Amino acid sequence: xxxxxxxxxxxICKSGTSVKIECRSLDFxxxxxxxxxxxxxxxLMLMATSNEGSKATYxxxxxxxKFLINHASLTxxxxxxxxxxxxxxxxxxxxxxxxxxxxxxxxFGEGSxxxxx
Amino acid sequence: xQKVTQAQxxxxxxxxxxxTLDCVYETxxxxxxxxxxxxxxxxxxxxxxxxxxxxxxxxxxxxxxWNFQKSTSSFNFTITASQVVxxxxxxxxxxxxxxxxxFGAGTTVTVRA
Numbered sequence: 001x002x003x004x005x006x007x008x009x010x011x012i013c014k015s016g017t018s019v020k021i022e023c024r025s026l027d028f029x030x031x032x033x034x035x036x037x038x039x040x041x042x043x044l045m046l047m048a049t050s051n052e053g054s055k056a057t058y059x060x061x062x063x064x065x066k067f068l069i070n071h072a073s074l075t076x077x078x079x080x081x082x083x084x085x086x087x088x089x090x091x092x093x094x095x096x097x098x099x100x101x102x103x104x105x106x107x108f109g110e111g112s113x114x115x116x117x
Numbered sequence: 118x119q120k121v122t123q124a125q126x127x128x129x130x131x132x133x134x135x136x137t138l139d140c141v142y143e144t145x146x147x148x149x150x151x152x153x154x155x156x157x158x159x160x161x162x163x164x165x166x167x168x169x170x171x172x173x174x175x176x177x178x179x180x181x182x183w184n185f186q187k188s189t190s191s192f193n194f195t196i197t198a199s200q201v202v203x204x205x206x207x208x209x210x211x212x213x214x215x216x217x218x219x220f221g222a223g224t225t226v227t228v229r230a
Contacts, residue, residue, distance in 0.1 A: 032216060043208065043220045044162075091160055097216055104150030104169060104212050108162045 002028045004096050006109030013084055014117055020080045021112045023094035029074040030096035034106070035067075038091040050077040074099065084116045120144075121211050123221035130199050131229050138194045138224050140209030146170075151185065151192045152210040152218070162208075168192065199228045 003026040013019050023033055031052045036044040048069050049057040056069035066088075068080040077096075081088050093111040120143040130136050142151065153165040166176065168185055176183050180197045196203050209221040 034216075034218065043222045046217055046219070049215075049217065093162065095218065104167055104216075106212070106216075106218060108164070110161045113160065 002026075002096075002098065002107045004030075004094065004107045004109040006094055006112050008112060009110060010113050010115075012115045012117065015085050016083055018080055018082045019084055019114060020078055021092055021094075021114075023077045023079070023096065023109050025075045025096045025098075025107070028096075028107075029099045030077075031074060031099040032097045033071060033077040034095045034097075035069065035077070035079050036093045036095070038093065038111075044093065047079075052077075081114065084114070086116045089114055089116045121209050121219050121221035123207075123209055123224050125224045126222070127225045127227070129227045129229065132200060133198050134228075136196050136199050136203075136226060136228075138196075138207050138209070138226070140192045140194065140221060142190050142192065142209070142211045144211060144213060146213045148214065150212040152208075152212070153183065153192075153194050154208045154210060154220075156206045156208060156223070158205070163205075165194075165207075196226070199226075201228050201230055204228045 005024045007022045011019055033050040035047045037047050038044045046059050047062045050069045050071040052071045052074050058064045071077040091111050091113050094109045095106045122141045149170045151168045155163040173185050182195045184193045204227050206223045206225050208223045210218050212218045
């Protein structure tokens with residue numbers, strides 16, 4: 001089956017630094033990718049929809065200047081948490097929709113756990 | 118707007134018992150997809166099933182079975198003869214025409230030996 005890879009799996013950073021998380025579709029092209037955030041013992045919340053070659057669409061309440069999304073190619077979307085603070089510590093997970101697919105199928109990455117000290 | 122409700126926060130059973138997880142959804146779309154995912158302690162999401170709104174056939178896969186009833190907007194999931202390895206958080210989710218996946222709050226299943 002299709003594979004989506006996220007990197008890094010774990011990252012610990014100091015408050016005030018920026019962290020970049022990559023989401024790659026390894027064996028298919030993904031015009032659209034999605035970024036989710038999950039706080040401990042909570043559900044996954046959609047942060048934004050990443051569209052190749054255009055600006056991301058952010059969900060209400062998500063700061064676009066804080067969470068920069070770039071989808072420069074059909075196989076890669078990146079999420080950069082800028083000036084990270086301890087409250088940004090969370091599990092970030094991406095999913096990808098294969099270009100042209102209308103079957104509802106989505107492929108998830110393994111997730112990236114961010115800890116901000 | 119769409120919404121997925123998993124009313125059960127936690128379920129604890131003894132091994133070999135059956136466990137049913139409830140999922141009720143709301144959507145205005147006539148075409149939609151429903152999902153169940155398993156999230157073990159390691160964190161990754163494990164895909165279990167995808168069902169489109171036009172297919173109300175129930176499905177069985179090994180010890181897992183799903184009951185989809187459009188009349189009650191429910192998509193319940195049953196684990197038969199539960200095992201310790203079934204312990205995880207289970208999420209029901211719905212996707213609409215925008216392909217945005219909305220997750221329920223999740224149900225934590227603990228299977229005791």
